[in-house]
């Protein structure tokens with residue numbers, strides 16, 4: 001395959017300052033706050049995401065990354081604040097409407113349905129995010145054609161993600177890593193223009209991680225905006241165009257990967273909670289129970 005020529009980076013020269021304006025933001029967040037009891041989980045005063053870029057969100061456990069995703073994608077409601085996706089205000093819209101507008105997310109814990117086949121999981125995703133049924137207005141005779149269209153799209157995506165050979169297996173038989181791939185492929189059934197991935201590589205083995213990262217790059221090359229939460233700094237340094245650092249609900253820093261990685265405040269935010277693995281994470285402290293997936297499997301890649 002020929003080397004693709006890297007397009008000019010639109011974020012080059014943008015100041016690495018929290019809240020800095022981007023040349024062409026697809027998502028703009030203002031004064032977004034969410035608290036649980038006395039705890040402020042998210043408190044973001046201003047944040048812009050550049051269209052067509054890969055932005056990583058990093059930060060220690062409990063920094064508010066997942067809550068931030070939940071808020072902007074309509075899976076949770078903020079106490080305060082606003083955000084615009086492609087110029088449209090999304091506050092008060094449900095998750096499925098936001099998905100239909102083109103902003104789709106995946107979950108830290110996969111939401112695949114173990115007792116459905118891989119292909120059925122994919123086809124169900126086309127019927128609208130959030131379990132929404134096929135549009136009732138679809139008249140019967142057009143249904144078969146539509147279903148065939150969906151099947152073709154699903155099979156093509158499964159093929160692209162290297163799991164086509166599993167299409168007739170129950171999703172429950174997939175490895176944790178394969179489930180992550182299925183989760184991402186499923187999200188793509190909705191043809192998003194902005195995809196938000198919550199820890200897409202967690203528990204995925206190195207070979208599958210590489211394949212997943214290739215897909216993320218491929219999405220960007222097709223003009224899709226990618227925002228992803230990631231703990232592995234090698235992955236962050238490898239594929240992101242921009243990095244946002246969250247700590248205690250707020251944006252602590254943002255900038256190009258190299259700039260952020262050498263920012264003393266960022267290092268401190270991690271080291272302040274550091275454990276022996278040096279990742280800054282406290283293993284096992286992730287508040288998982290709220291993300292009730294259909295089931296929770298060990299993600300063994």
Ligand SMILES: Nc1ncnc2c1ncn2[C@@H]1O[C@H](COP(=O)(O)OP(=O)(O)O)[C@@H](O)[C@H]1O
Nearest residue numbers: 036041060061062063064065066067068287290
């Ligand atoms: N539904 C909830 N109820 C109570 N506390 C919550 C809830 N969701 C998140 N939190 C708390 O908000 C903070 C941010 O959590 P989260 O967004 O999951 O962080 P991250 O994804 O960065 O690890 C944590 O202290 C967490 O315990």
Ligand SMILES: [Mg+2]
Nearest residue numbers: 065066067108
């Ligand atoms: Mg999280």
